[in-house]
Amino acid sequence: GRPMQADGRIVGFVTSYTDITENKAREAALAEKNELLQTLADNLPCGVSIFDKDLHLVLMNDEAIRLLGFTRALVDQRPHFADLARFNAERGEYGAVDVERFVAELTAKARNPTPHHMERVRPNGVVIDLVGAPIPHGGFVTIYSDVTEQRQAAQAIERLAHHDTLTGLANRYTLEARLDQLVADARRHGRRLAVLFLDMDNFKGINDSLGHGVGDEFLRITAQRLRETVRENDIVARLGGDEFVVVLPEVHQPEHALRVASKLLDRLSQPIELSEHTLHASTSIGICFYPQDGQDRGSLMQSADIAMYQAKSMGKGVYRCFDATMMEVAARRAKLERALKQAVAQQAFAVHYQPLLDGRSGQVLGLEALIRWEHSAGQWIAPLDFIPLAEELGLINQIGEWVLHTACAALAGWHRQGLNHLTLSVNLSAVQLRNPQLPAQIAQVLQTHTLPAGALTLEVTESVAMQDPLASVQRLAQIRALGVRLAMDDFGTGYSSLAYLQRLPLDYLKLDRTFVRDLETNPNDAAICTATIGLAHHLGLAVVAEGVETPGQRDFLAGLACDMCQGYLFSRPLSHSAATQWLLAAADTDRTAH
Structure with missing residues (x-):
C-alpha cells in the first residue's frame, strides 16, 4: 500500500493485492520434500552430502557428520564448500598444507565436479570411502562409507x-x-x-x-x-x-x-x-x-x-x-621314487574321507577326499611327503585323476543311498592346475558318475594359486563355468595377494588349522580368525574352518558365523566303508532328532 497526496496533503491511500496462495503452497511442498529428503538421508546406512550449483551445502545426514567430524550446528548454517574445506584444513585433516592455496584448489575442482571414487584416511584413523557425482543442474552429491574395519582386516590378512x-x-x-x-x-x-x-x-x-x-x-x-x-x-x-x-x-x-x-x-x-x-x-x-x-x-x-x-x-x-658324502639322502630319495612309480602303476593308494559340518546346525554337508599311500605293511606316507615328489616326477596328473574318479564314485554311491545333499571336496595340485585338459577331465568324471557339478568342490592352496596368478584365474574360471565350486585351502599360510584373491572365482576360503588350534588361548589367533571370516564374508565367500578339535573352538567359530567346520571333534578321516557307516549313522540321528 501507499498514500495518495493532493496539494501536499494525504487524501487517501492505494493498496494492491496479490494472490500468493500458489507460492505458499509451493514453499510448503518444497519444505515437505526437503524434510522428507533429510529424513531419508538420516536413515541411510552411509553418509551423504549435497552441495548446490553455488557450492552451498544443501543437505548432510548424521552419518556424514559423524564420519567427517563436523557438528550439527556447523552443518545447519548451510556453509559454503570453501568454508568447510577451510575448517578441515585448519584442523589438519589434509596434513601440512598452505591452507588458502589448498582451499582455492579444492574449491576450483568442486565448481566443475566429475564422477570420482577415492579413499581418505582421517587423522583419527577412520578410513572413509568417498563416491561423488555431479548433479545434472549443478552441484554434486557425495556418499561416505566407513571402511575402517575392512581395511584393518585387509592389512591383517596382507x-x-x-x-x-x-x-x-x-x-x-x-x-x-x-x-x-x-x-x-x-x-x-x-x-x-x-x-x-x-x-x-x-x-x-x-x-x-x-x-x-x-x-x-x-x-x-x-x-x-x-x-x-x-x-x-x-x-x-x-x-x-x-x-x-x-x-x-x-x-x-x-x-x-x-x-x-x-x-x-x-x-x-x-x-x-x-x-x-x-x-x-x-x-x-x-x-x-x-x-x-x-x-x-x-x-x-x-x-x-x-x-x-x-x-x-x-x-x-x-x-x-x-659335502658330497651327504648324498646318501639322494639314494634314499631314489628308492622312494621307484616305490612311488610302482604305486602309481598299481593304483596302490586309498582315499579317506573327512566330514564337513554346518558351523551352526551341525548338519553333515559333505566330505573332503584325502589321498593315503601305504608304502609297505603298516607304513603310511603322508601326502606332504610324496605329492611334491609325484609333481616332480610327472605322476601327479595320473594320481589326481584317479583320486577324482574314486572319490566321485563314492559320492555317487552315497547319493544312491539317499544322501543326495552331500557334496565332495577334492584337492588340486599346482601341476594339475596347469594342465589345460583339466576342465575336460572334470566334466568327463561328473558325466561318468552322473553327478551334478555343484556337488563337487575343488580346493587349491594359496601357494598353488599364486605360482602363476593370471593363469590360475583363467583355469579356475574355466572350471567354475562347469558349475563346480572352488575353495582356497590353507588360507593365511601362503603368499597371497588380495588383488588376485578378489579376481579368483572362489566360493570358499578354508581357514588353516594353525589359526584354529590356539584360538581359545591365543588372542592373536582369535583376531586372525575373526578378521579372515569377516573379510571372506565381505567378499561374498563362505568359510570352512579346518582342524576343529574342541567344543570351545566350534562355539567360537559359530559365534563368528563360520559356515562350515571339519576336524577331529567330529570325525577323523575315514576309509570308504567307515565313512559310509558314519554317514548313515549321522543320517539316522538327524532323522530321530527331527
Whole structure:
C-alpha cells in the first residue's frame, strides 16, 4: 500500500493485492520434500552430502557428520564448500598444507565436479570411502562409507601373506621369493652367499611336556634371539614348527658364515626362563654356500637341510657344512621314487574321507577326499611327503585323476543311498592346475558318475594359486563355468595377494588349522580368525574352518558365523566303508532328532 497526496496533503491511500496462495503452497511442498529428503538421508546406512550449483551445502545426514567430524550446528548454517574445506584444513585433516592455496584448489575442482571414487584416511584413523557425482543442474552429491574395519582386516590378512604369525619373521614364501632374488643377484655379480638351516633339537619335548603355550613362547624368544644375532640385511625366516633359515647375502669367505653359526649356537644355547621353567635349548645348523652347493634356491635349501640332519646325527648342538658324502639322502630319495612309480602303476593308494559340518546346525554337508599311500605293511606316507615328489616326477596328473574318479564314485554311491545333499571336496595340485585338459577331465568324471557339478568342490592352496596368478584365474574360471565350486585351502599360510584373491572365482576360503588350534588361548589367533571370516564374508565367500578339535573352538567359530567346520571333534578321516557307516549313522540321528 501507499498514500495518495493532493496539494501536499494525504487524501487517501492505494493498496494492491496479490494472490500468493500458489507460492505458499509451493514453499510448503518444497519444505515437505526437503524434510522428507533429510529424513531419508538420516536413515541411510552411509553418509551423504549435497552441495548446490553455488557450492552451498544443501543437505548432510548424521552419518556424514559423524564420519567427517563436523557438528550439527556447523552443518545447519548451510556453509559454503570453501568454508568447510577451510575448517578441515585448519584442523589438519589434509596434513601440512598452505591452507588458502589448498582451499582455492579444492574449491576450483568442486565448481566443475566429475564422477570420482577415492579413499581418505582421517587423522583419527577412520578410513572413509568417498563416491561423488555431479548433479545434472549443478552441484554434486557425495556418499561416505566407513571402511575402517575392512581395511584393518585387509592389512591383517596382507601381513599373513608375508610374515609368520607366531614369530613375526619372514614366512616360507617370503623367504623363497627373496632367496630367488639373492641367487640371481649373486650370479650376476659373482658373489657368494650362505644358507643356514636351523632346527631346535629339543622342541618336541618342550611342547609335549609343557604344552603348546610354552612351546609357542619358546619359539618367539628363539626368533627374537636369531634376529638380534645377525645383521640387519640378513634374512631370518621361520619355515614352520621349529625350523628356521638364516640367509647371509654377502659372504666373502666361508669363515664368516662359520662365525655366524657359532654365534647363533652360543646365543640359542643360553637358558630361557619361562613360566617358572628354565628351558635349556639346543640347535643343529646345516650350512651350504652358493654357488658350490647349489645353483638355485631349491638346491641350496636341500643342501642346507641335508647338512642340518647330518649335524643332528653327530650329537646335536653343532653345525655342519654340506659335502658330497651327504648324498646318501639322494639314494634314499631314489628308492622312494621307484616305490612311488610302482604305486602309481598299481593304483596302490586309498582315499579317506573327512566330514564337513554346518558351523551352526551341525548338519553333515559333505566330505573332503584325502589321498593315503601305504608304502609297505603298516607304513603310511603322508601326502606332504610324496605329492611334491609325484609333481616332480610327472605322476601327479595320473594320481589326481584317479583320486577324482574314486572319490566321485563314492559320492555317487552315497547319493544312491539317499544322501543326495552331500557334496565332495577334492584337492588340486599346482601341476594339475596347469594342465589345460583339466576342465575336460572334470566334466568327463561328473558325466561318468552322473553327478551334478555343484556337488563337487575343488580346493587349491594359496601357494598353488599364486605360482602363476593370471593363469590360475583363467583355469579356475574355466572350471567354475562347469558349475563346480572352488575353495582356497590353507588360507593365511601362503603368499597371497588380495588383488588376485578378489579376481579368483572362489566360493570358499578354508581357514588353516594353525589359526584354529590356539584360538581359545591365543588372542592373536582369535583376531586372525575373526578378521579372515569377516573379510571372506565381505567378499561374498563362505568359510570352512579346518582342524576343529574342541567344543570351545566350534562355539567360537559359530559365534563368528563360520559356515562350515571339519576336524577331529567330529570325525577323523575315514576309509570308504567307515565313512559310509558314519554317514548313515549321522543320517539316522538327524532323522530321530527331527
